[in-house]
Amino acid sequence: MTVMNISALSVILGEPLFEDLNLTISKGDRIGLVAANGCGKTTLLECLSGTFDPTHGEIVRARGLLVGFVPQNVPDHAYALTIYDWVLNALPAEQAAFESWRVDVVLGDLGVPYDLQQLPLSALSGGWQRTALLAAAWIREPGLLLLDEPTNHLDLQRIGLLQEWLSALPRDVPVVITSHDRAFLDATTNRTLFLRPERSRVFSLPYTAARAALDEADGADQRRFANDLNKAQQLRRQAAKLKNIGINSGSDLLVTKTKQLNDRAAQIEAAARPAHSDRSAGEIRLSNSGTHAKALVTLEDVPVQTPDGRLLYKTGQKWILPGDRIVLLGANGTGKTQLVRMIQQSLDGGGGPVKCAPSVVSAYSDQHLSQFSDDDTPMTVVTGQFDIGDQRARGVLAGAGLKIQMQDTRVGALSGGQRARLALLVLRLINPNFYLLDEPTNHLDIEGQEALEDELVAHSVSCLLVSHDRSFLRNVGNRFWQIKGKRLEEVDSPEPFLAGEMNGA
Numbered sequence: 001m002t003v004m005n006i007s008a009l010s011v012i013l014g015e016p017l018f019e020d021l022n023l024t025i026s027k028g029d030r031i032g033l034v035a036a037n038g039c040g041k042t043t044l045l046e047c048l049s050g051t052f053d054p055t056h057g058e059i060v061r062a063r064g065l066l067v068g069f070v071p072q073n074v075p076d077h078a079y080a081l082t083i084y085d086w087v088l089n090a091l092p093a094e095q096a097a098f099e100s101w102r103v104d105v106v107l108g109d110l111g112v113p114y115d116l117q118q119l120p121l122s123a124l125s126g127g128w129q130r131t132a133l134l135a136a137a138w139i140r141e142p143g144l145l146l147l148d149e150p151t152n153h154l155d156l157q158r159i160g161l162l163q164e165w166l167s168a169l170p171r172d173v174p175v176v177i178t179s180h181d182r183a184f185l186d187a188t189t190n191r192t193l194f195l196r197p198e199r200s201r202v203f204s205l206p207y208t209a210a211r212a213a214l215d216e217a218d219g220a221d222q223r224r225f226a227n228d229l230n231k232a233q234q235l236r237r238q239a240a241k242l243k244n245i246g247i248n249s250g251s252d253l254l255v256t257k258t259k260q261l262n263d264r265a266a267q268i269e270a271a272a273r274p275a276h277s278d279r280s281a282g283e284i285r286l287s288n289s290g291t292h293a294k295a296l297v298t299l300e301d302v303p304v305q306t307p308d309g310r311l312l313y314k315t316g317q318k319w320i321l322p323g324d325r326i327v328l329l330g331a332n333g334t335g336k337t338q339l340v341r342m343i344q345q346s347l348d349g350g351g352g353p354v355k356c357a358p359s360v361v362s363a364y365s366d367q368h369l370s371q372f373s374d375d376d377t378p379m380t381v382v383t384g385q386f387d388i389g390d391q392r393a394r395g396v397l398a399g400a401g402l403k404i405q406m407q408d409t410r411v412g413a414l415s416g417g418q419r420a421r422l423a424l425l426v427l428r429l430i431n432p433n434f435y436l437l438d439e440p441t442n443h444l445d446i447e448g449q450e451a452l453e454d455e456l457v458a459h460s461v462s463c464l465l466v467s468h469d470r471s472f473l474r475n476v477g478n479r480f481w482q483i484k485g486k487r488l489e490e491v492d493s494p495e496p497f498l499a500g501e502m503n504g505a
Helices: 041-049 083-088 093-098 101-109 126-138 156-167 182-188 207-249 252-271 336-347 378-385 389-399 416-430 446-458 470-476 495-502
Strands: 002-013 015-026 030-034 056-061 067-070 144-148 175-178 191-194 201-203 297-300 303-305 311-314 317-320 325-329 362-365 434-438 463-466 479-484 487-491
Touching (some): 002 041, 015 041, 030 041, 030 207, 041 067, 041 144, 067 126, 083 101, 083 126, 101 126, 126 144, 156 495, 175 182, 201 207, 207 252, 303 336, 311 487, 325 336, 325 470, 336 434, 336 463, 378 389, 378 416, 389 416, 416 446, 446 470
Parallel strands (some): 030 175, 030 191, 067 144, 144 175, 325 463, 362 434, 434 463
Antiparallel strands (some): 002 056, 191 201, 297 317, 303 311, 479 487
């Protein structure tokens, strides 16, 4: 049964985000919505929820359909409320007065501990804030659920719980999910919509299989376009030959035939449509200046502690060698970021128990991109750190996806994807031979993630990284360190850890 029908939908904001989109959402659908940053995913969800009016087209909803929309960001007025009150307030007043038990059920299903339920959203992590938004949308029992980047800020265990929660929903409730987490899309969806400025495509497959089908369809389009152009050229060559013969012989019939061939070629050329070409959100490139050091970093059973001095674990004797792409595995709160920061402080000349080769040139980016001030602009970030001149600075910023009009905008006003690309550009300009990357795929779209993966592998980059993105760490890592209790151990594969985290073990 169809719950929503989208016909010829278009949104044009200066330039088209998407045009002539047709989509039917039926009971049982689990639709993954995929597009590059800034290409209209959130806008489409807002259209479906009724909070944004499209430029053209029609959305027909089933009679009485209630839509639950979980946005990316917490509304400003919500921060002062506790999770419990925020979810309770989502109910109609008359229902909230007599059915407050619904809040306990929903929060229990989503695994929110009682003590957290009584804290204001402002005091909670981004992951718990997103859980509160989800609970508030679901408590009204919508007939269609829209999720905008639901895995942002979630650790692996919370992602696993979310996957389980989605699989336990009534099968007749359709869900539309935007996400850059490829493994999550594969686990939770059965259809995939690739949103494009024109000719968006839908496949009745989860992401990875749908991506292969998309590549095949785009390849067929490219071959068809090339064949059409070749056919038109052949017709024009035939027309040119007939024209010469007709002129020399004075044959009106051949002149007429020449015109017919040229008209036919023009029709084919007008109807020929080139294959889709993605509008890139910006180029991601890394550099690797190289080093002759045998070991970049040496850890001699280094103690890793909390800021107040509590021991988390000891590293044992470990080395980071040129070409190592080491993924640091551990549950949230076990001290992954502390080790990354400790190594960076030693590389910055801060001393400490970590030994670093003198030739190491490091590049560090934290998961919150706190190396930037909100009041900086991309231009001041680049020209303040590197002696490259204004003209080249504007060129490299444009290449990274930060157009001229963005380059003098406050960093705090940029999107998460734009800030992430700025951070990766700064890392490249440092020209390092060792990278420290704490959740580098936060805010990057799938195109950006894949580009970053390719750069890390193709340049044999040496790095220590932390990531909750299963596809990314599997594709990049060639060594794995896992925090087990009070020790840091090298493991052969991340799979046992990932399976344990996803199952809540």
